[in-house]
Amino acid sequence: MAKGYDASLFPDGEAAYKGFMRDHYDICILDIMMPKKDGFTLAKDIRIVNPDVPVIFLTAKNMKEDVLEGFKLGADDYITKPFSMEELIMRIEAILRRTSQENLANAQPVFTLGRYTFDTRKQTLAEGDEVVKLTTKEADLLKLLCQNANKILERNYALKSIWIDDNYFNARSMDVYITKLRKHLSKEPTVEIINVHGKGYKLIM
Amino acid sequence: MAKGYDASLFPDGEAAYKGFMRDHYDICILDIMMPKKDGFTLAKDIRIVNPDVPVIFLTAKNMKEDVLEGFKLGADDYITKPFSMEELIMRIEAILRRTSQENLANAQPVFTLGRYTFDTRKQTLAEGDEVVKLTTKEADLLKLLCQNANKILERNYALKSIWIDDNYFNARSMDVYITKLRKHLSKEPTVEIINVHGKGYKLIM
DNA sequence: TTTCAGGCTTAACAATATTTAACTCCGAAT
DNA sequence: ATTCGGAGTTAAATATTGTTAAGCCTGAAA
Structure with a gap:
């Protein structure tokens, strides 16, 4: 349009x-x-x-x-x-x-997730001196979650935004990446990605 | 003025x-x-x-x-x-x-129900060190009940708000969730979900 | 150009969440 | 007391999500 x-x-x-x-x-x-x-x-x-x-x-x-x-x-x-x-x-x-105010969150290049520091530009997740490189999809998804922290990130929205098309397979793919992100963040109990059944995911922090 | x-x-x-x-x-x-x-x-x-x-x-x-x-x-x-x-x-x-708008709508994220603590953000019900994860629908419904504590929560309102559509089947589904919540809260006799015949439910506390 | 590794998707299956169904119980009105 | 519709309970059916691993593609190194 x-x-x-x-x-x-x-x-x-x-x-x-x-x-x-x-x-x-x-x-x-x-x-x-x-x-x-x-x-x-x-x-x-x-x-x-x-x-x-x-x-x-x-x-x-x-x-x-x-x-x-x-x-x-x-x-x-x-x-x-x-x-x-x-x-x-x-x-x-x-x-x-x-x-x-997403414009504000959008501009924000670095998020603090408990003990972790997530750099959207470098696509890295750092815990003290330990730095993990995230893949592009991992970083994109985590960024969306951070921008919508404590609010629901709708499946449709995330799929359209990252995968362009929101079909069945991409939805499965997104699930896989949620699992990966949960593993990456598993050391920090105050940060959690919870599912909102039928709607999407919510980053709690 | x-x-x-x-x-x-x-x-x-x-x-x-x-x-x-x-x-x-x-x-x-x-x-x-x-x-x-x-x-x-x-x-x-x-x-x-x-x-x-x-x-x-x-x-x-x-x-x-x-x-x-x-x-x-x-x-x-x-x-x-x-x-x-x-x-x-x-x-x-x-x-x-x-x-x-300083998140007045999000209002209270945690409710105290007798010995239980209900965290709407994390969707958890805690009793001392024992934490139970609630499902999305359980948490949504309990949140509505808490927001209307000691007042009547009308069926129609709850159905429209959580199930979107207030048809027969969704009403049955809501009944099922009331049962589940009552079980979750069963250890605390001072908290009770009572039915108001033909109107809805009321959380007594 | 070939090979390989990383990143992503697809598949298969497991675990949860929600809805539907079947049946029982209760309350209000007749 | 009877009847009827709403409410309660349990379990089966369905839908959604979680996890692991195999397969596929692509870009960079050899």
Whole structure:
């Protein structure tokens, strides 16, 4: 898609809900007037499952009550049609700028994992004077886990990000790398990679 | 001031700049058309000193170029006059919700259940030195119960939150997990999960 | 160009987690 | 007291994850 975003478009509220449950999204842009499930209802359902994902409402209506209703549901912004694509993109970026502190974590080249020090650039895991070289995949996966420390790293997200394609075999491959990372980190009991069944993995530290 | 905010109002851009340098502000709402120093220039000056403070532009003009210009300067929102005070407040709160989010949502990670200690992050239930690993679903459900301790946890809510869909089979599944949790907690008579017929469950402690 | 080692994937099987099923029990309403 | 739907329990079935090792590919050394 243009501007380097990877986006999904759904024909109605129910399809959007199913899509949201299946994959990871950084932001939701909901049309209030949608077939089957309107934007407000969809936002409520999404909030039950994920209280944090940013939501922007999109509507032709310009009624004050609707705008207030939207913000009460925890909207991050509210755009009335007609609007320019530039403005929508600007507003999306304004929100993501605040939301994804990943940019900060992304920039971070070195993580401290208990007694270990993980250097993402050198791809090394050091414990005192003992330095272990990690393979590229090991380092990529550990980096993602560190960036999402104490939060869930979704399978889909990790697979798409490291393996590009999230098929069965790549998922098995990822499991293998989780095992390897657990072995690498096994000396440090305060650091743990736990599985979140059906969702992904979480680095606890 | 109304709504519990502590706000300062400045007659022009220069006064606002001096005010900003003197005191701490959580958010800036800048009118673009101001005497002495316009909103854009002021925003640039503020950004030099503080790249993080949220900025909202306020203007009578509705020109696209202005809006885009504002967002390029790192605006968090952009409101055109006339606007209602409610909407302004809603938009301010939407931004502050994101900005001042020191993981209030993640809230309490550890609960004490009589002799047991439940760690939601590690998904463990500890009794002295004996630590039991809970499965994801067990931990999710127990967490919901703890968050609603001594209050009723409604079936629908729990199902939507953990199982996504609240159909018959998932309700049966939830029953199974209630049984498991009761077994896990069986050594502690002061903690009990009771059923509220037709409504849900209540964690008594 | 051939060989080899490292890195990654695939396969096979083991262990866990979750759902479904079958049946029992209980509480509220008639 | 009877009936019915929700709730409780256990076990089997299914799905997901964990682990080990074999196989395959590729780039660097010989």
